[in-house]
Amino acid sequence: MKPETDIGTPDLDPRRYWPLLRYxxxxxxxxxxxxxxxxxxxxxxxLYRAMVTTRTFDQKAVSLQRTGRLGTYASSLGQEAVSVGVxxxxxxxDVLLPAFRDHGTMLWRGVTMTEILQYWSGDERGCDFAGxxxxxxxxxxxxxxxxxxxxxxxxxxxxxxxxVAVCIVGDGATSKGDFYEAINACGVWKLPAVFVINNNQWxxxxxxxxxxxxxxxxxxxxxxxxxxxxxxGNDVVAVHDVVSRALDEARRGRPQLVEALTYRLxxxxxxxxxRRYRDDAEVSARWQEEPILRLxxxxxxxxxxxxxxxxxxxxxxxxxxxxxxxxxxxxPPQEPTAIFDYLHETLPPSLAGQRRMVExxxx
Amino acid sequence: MAxxxxxxxxxxxxxxxxxxxxxxxxxxEDVGRDGGVFRATDGLLERFGPERVIDTPLAEGLxxxxxxxxxxxxxxxxxxxxxxxxxxxAIDQIVNHASRLRNRTRGRLSCPMVLRMPMGTGIKAPExxxxxxxxxxxxxxxxxxxxxxxxxRAYGLLLAAIRDPDPVIFxxxxxxxxxxxxxxxxxxxxxxxxxxxxxREGGDITLVTWGAMTRETLAAADALAEEGIHAEVIDVAxxxxxxxxxxxxxxxxxxxxxxxxxxxxTGGFGGEIAARLADRGLLSLTAPVRRVAGWDTVMPLPRMxxxxxxxxxxxxxxxxxxxxxx
Numbered sequence: 205m206k207p208e209t210d211i212g213t214p215d216l217d218p219r220r221y222w223p224l225l226r227y228x229x230x231x232x233x234x235x236x237x238x239x240x241x242x243x244x245x246x247x248x249x250x251l252y253r254a255m256v257t258t259r260t261f262d263q264k265a266v267s268l269q270r271t272g273r274l275g276t277y278a279s280s281l282g283q284e285a286v287s288v289g290v291x292x293x294x295x296x297x298d299v300l301l302p303a304f305r306d307h308g309t310m311l312w313r314g315v316t317m318t319e320i321l322q323y324w325s326g327d328e329r330g331c332d333f334a335g336x337x338x339x340x341x342x343x344x345x346x347x348x349x350x351x352x353x354x355x356x357x358x359x360x361x362x363x364x365x366x367x368v369a370v371c372i373v374g375d376g377a378t379s380k381g382d383f384y385e386a387i388n389a390c391g392v393w394k395l396p397a398v399f400v401i402n403n404n405q406w407x408x409x410x411x412x413x414x415x416x417x418x419x420x421x422x423x424x425x426x427x428x429x430x431x432x433x434x435x436x437g438n439d440v441v442a443v444h445d446v447v448s449r450a451l452d453e454a455r456r457g458r459p460q461l462v463e464a465l466t467y468r469l470x471x472x473x474x475x476x477x478x479r480r481y482r483d484d485a486e487v488s489a490r491w492q493e494e495p496i497l498r499l500x501x502x503x504x505x506x507x508x509x510x511x512x513x514x515x516x517x518x519x520x521x522x523x524x525x526x527x528x529x530x531x532x533x534x535x536p537p538q539e540p541t542a543i544f545d546y547l548h549e550t551l552p553p554s555l556a557g558q559r560r561m562v563e564x565x566x567x
Numbered sequence: 568m569a570x571x572x573x574x575x576x577x578x579x580x581x582x583x584x585x586x587x588x589x590x591x592x593x594x595x596e597d598v599g600r601d602g603g604v605f606r607a608t609d610g611l612l613e614r615f616g617p618e619r620v621i622d623t624p625l626a627e628g629l630x631x632x633x634x635x636x637x638x639x640x641x642x643x644x645x646x647x648x649x650x651x652x653x654x655x656x657a658i659d660q661i662v663n664h665a666s667r668l669r670n671r672t673r674g675r676l677s678c679p680m681v682l683r684m685p686m687g688t689g690i691k692a693p694e695x696x697x698x699x700x701x702x703x704x705x706x707x708x709x710x711x712x713x714x715x716x717x718x719x720r721a722y723g724l725l726l727a728a729i730r731d732p733d734p735v736i737f738x739x740x741x742x743x744x745x746x747x748x749x750x751x752x753x754x755x756x757x758x759x760x761x762x763x764x765x766x767r768e769g770g771d772i773t774l775v776t777w778g779a780m781t782r783e784t785l786a787a788a789d790a791l792a793e794e795g796i797h798a799e800v801i802d803v804a805x806x807x808x809x810x811x812x813x814x815x816x817x818x819x820x821x822x823x824x825x826x827x828x829x830x831x832x833t834g835g836f837g838g839e840i841a842a843r844l845a846d847r848g849l850l851s852l853t854a855p856v857r858r859v860a861g862w863d864t865v866m867p868l869p870r871m872x873x874x875x876x877x878x879x880x881x882x883x884x885x886x887x888x889x890x891x892x893x
Contacts, residue, residue: 301636332673340639341672345663351629352664355636355644362592362618362642369636381656385629392624546670547709549677549732552761552808 218419218434224465225446226436230493232501239445245508251292251440252503255284255496257521258308261317262470264525265324269474273533277324278305282438282469285495286372286402288312289443289464293451294370296336299356301349301371303402304342309372313339317528318535327538328546346407347377350386350399357395361457368454369397376407378424379415390459391429398450398460403437404468409481422463430459437466438495441502469494570748576718577607577683577739580725581645583755585615588643591729594621595630595647595683604649605685605744627653631660631682638680638734639668645729648684651738652695657682665734666709681728681735686714687779687829688876689742691869697741698866699778699830704736705807705839711735711760712807716781718749720804723758730757740779747782761805763813769797772890773817775840776827777803780877784827787882796890806836811843815851818844822853823889827882832860854892857885 229235242248262281268274280287287308294300300313307320314335323330323341331341340356343349353371360367377383378401390397401421405412418424425432431453435446443464450460467490471478478487503509544551544559551559571579585591593608593615599622602609612620623630627648634644648654654661661682668678688697704712713728713735715721721739728735766781767788776784781802788798799817803809818824824844826837837858844856859877867875 299640328671328673331671332675337675338640340676343664345659348632348659348664351632351660352636352639354629355633355638355642356640357636358621358633359637359640359642381626382628382632382659385624385626386632389624389626389629389633542673546672546674548711549669554761554808554811 218423222420222422222432222434224434224436225442226439227441227445228439228498228502230498232498232505234502238441242441242444245506248441248499248503248508251288251444252496252499252509253517253521254288254292254308254312255440255499256517257524258284258287258311259496260521260525261307261311261528264529265321266474268321268529274321275324275326276473276475278473279470280305280307282490282494283402283404283466284308285440285443286400286437286464286466289440290370290372290400290447292444293447295367295451298368298370298451300336300339301353301356301369302340302342303346303349303372303374303377304344305374305402306342306372310339315339317525318531321529321532322535325532327535329538347373347380347382349373350377350383353397353399354386354389354395357390357397357459358393360396361393366455367396368451369395370400370451371397372400372402374407375401375403375405375412375421376410376415377401378421384424384428387425387428387430387459387461394457395459396454396457398447398454398462400447401461401463403463403465406468406472406478406482408472408476420463422461425461428461430461432461432463434463434465437464438493438498440495440499466495568750568752570750571718572745572748573715573718573721573739574605574607574744576722576751577725578609578611579751579753580722580729581608581611582614583753584645584726584729585611585619587755590641591643591645592619592621592637593645593647594623594634596623596625596649598622598647603647605741607683607739608647627657628660631657631665634680634682635660635664635668635678638678639676643679643729645681645683648682650692650696651684651686651700652698654684661704661710661734661736662707666707669733670709677732678734679732681725681737683737683739685741685744686738687740687742688866688872689779691872692741694868697872699828699861701738701806702830702834702836705836709734710807711805712738713760713805714738714740714778715804716740716743716778716802717747718751720758720764720802722751723756724760724804726755727757727760731760738778742779743782761808761810763810764802764804765799765813765817766802767798767800769799769821771797771821772823772825772886773799773801773814773821774825774827774882774886775801775803775814777806778829780827780829783877783879783882786879787886790879790883791886796886798886809839809843811847814840815844815848818848819851822851823892824852825857825859825882825885825889827859827877829861829876831863832858833863835860854889857889859885
């Protein structure tokens with residue numbers, strides 16, 4: 205018996221099914237009326253300030269690394285709109301499960317600059333956030349935090365709490381089984397979870413086309429039976445709008461996948477040299493559409509921002525970052541025995557002996 | 568008080584823990600309607616409902632990872648991995664996250680989860696269903712690795728594992744899931760973790776073992792007694808963290824030690840115990856420490872698995888040689 209139809213190529217035309225939502229064009233001009241509530245000077249300036257803060261913080265962290273005062277660091281240069289947009293969309297009682305480049309989200313959530321520096325300097329106390337106590341520390345193994353988000357979202361569902369687990373992953377993470385296992389399970393259980401793919405188009409040296417044959421990453425949601433959408437990740441207004449709506453949906457038991465299309469302007473980490481695998485021409489073209497400039501152009505166009513505002517902001521943010529760096533550099537080291545003290549709630553006797561050796565300097 | 572099997576004791580402990588503590592959840596593949604492929608979660612779904620007994624998609628990484636998320640949120644997930652040979656996709660979650668969450672957040676978040684799984688050979692199961700990889704988990708800082716050897720200890724140790732504030736790998740020897748029946752009182756009392764159990768006292772030689780191999784080891788001790796050799800038999804029970812004092816004390820008395828385990832010899836946990844004896848008990852030893860273990864081969868398919876498993880005869884041979892060592 206002959207099959208009735210041939211096996212064809214999948215018809216998932218990104219233009220038809222996965223439109224890229226955007227409010228500000230690459231130059232910062234509005235191409236559509238801004239969404240309700242976001243066309244407001246105070247809100248837009250707060251987003252702008254957070255992006256500038258994130259970039260200034262990144263620059264400081266990189267310079268601390270270059271001068272031997274910080275360990276390997278992953279900058280979020282160029283991706284500030286995704287990071288800040290996600291943070292600004294979350295409610296305080298939601299829980300963030302970040303990847304290792306989401307400093308802007310973490311800062312918005314209340315993690316301090318000092319704590320982030322402390323973590324990247326190799327001090328675990330940097331993950332003991334004074335701020336969002338239930339947020340997860342960054343996950344270094346790619347995509348592994350996605351399954352944690354399933355458990356967190358299930359906890360919210362079981363307790364009937366109107367909270368959302370927000371998990372950020374990179375484009376490379378979508379190649380991993382953990383990512384699919386997580387979105388699949390959220391679909392099965394209709395969990396209050398939002399997965400944001402921070403698609404910066406490069407997983408170290410591998411471009412997105414080496415991660416997937418699909419034209420978009422948002423369409424990965426189809427196989428999981430959840431909703432997917434795409435947003436211009438360099439337009440913080442669009443990120444805020446799309447992720448806020450995704451969170452609202454997730455709160456009603458409809459898990460969401462959002463692909464935010466952005467670009468990593470910097471190296472993968474301070475240990476990487478992106479010039480080995482990436483053309484300068486590509487990078488300089490991307491500087492023309494970066495998120496901070498884009499929002500500033502919009503604000504200036506509305507007469508909501510001027511030279512004096514900019515200078516004052518830079519001054520304030522630099523002072524804030526410098527204070528955080530000084531606080532970080534002045535932190536006393538952990539006691540050597542601290543390496544034992546958080547392994548278990550109570551130290552087992554067999555480890556107590558090893559701890560004593562460290563205490564006695566016999567290590 | 569009824570005589571029950573080890574797997575029934577596992578089920579009983581889970582019922583008790585769920586009754587006592589509403590934050591205890593059971594999850595895994597087939598744990599609900601089916602009651603687990605070994606029936607270790609039998610009856611739980613009817614009793615506690617689908618919000619607390621959760622059939623998961625077939626994804627081990629997910630099971631371990633979502634347990635980390637649930638645990639960090641204050642639940643106490645008791646997750647089942649259907650067979651130890653299928654735990655490998657979950658290793659990333661166990662090693663990189665479950666075992667480290669408390670440490671990396673300096674205690675802000677913790678991970679009170681239990682990962683249960685059947686281990687070991689002896690039930691003629693297909694390929695990949697019969698390995699004993701306990702040493703792999705024992706090597707991971709921050710994990711407890713517990714292996715019960717009887718229905719009573721399965722009940723008490725599982726209760727202890729569920730109530731423990733940190734992650735516990737709970738390995739259930741399939742070979743003795745139903746081989747032994749024992750009276751187990753459902754008293755709700757946990758057994759002590761991180762402690763070896765002395766199953767039999769004796770002054771001539773110490774036999775150290777755990778899990779299903781306690782059966783062959785006890786049988787060997789019986790046979791040795793008939794020859795006038797009195798063996799002390801120690802069930803390690805929690806292999807990590809190791810209660811080395813109980814083992815050292817026994818060897819201090821007997822001067823001789825044979826370690827018996829089903830897992831492959833090289834890199835097996837018996838090597839760790841032998842090293843501790845060399846480190847802290849050397850002067851009380853009157854003979855070299857011997858290990859009777861599985862061969863360094865792939866676990867053979869069922870037709871040859873008996874060849875792999877340490878036999879009573881092999882234990883006896885090692886014990887006799889150790890006792891007669893000059």
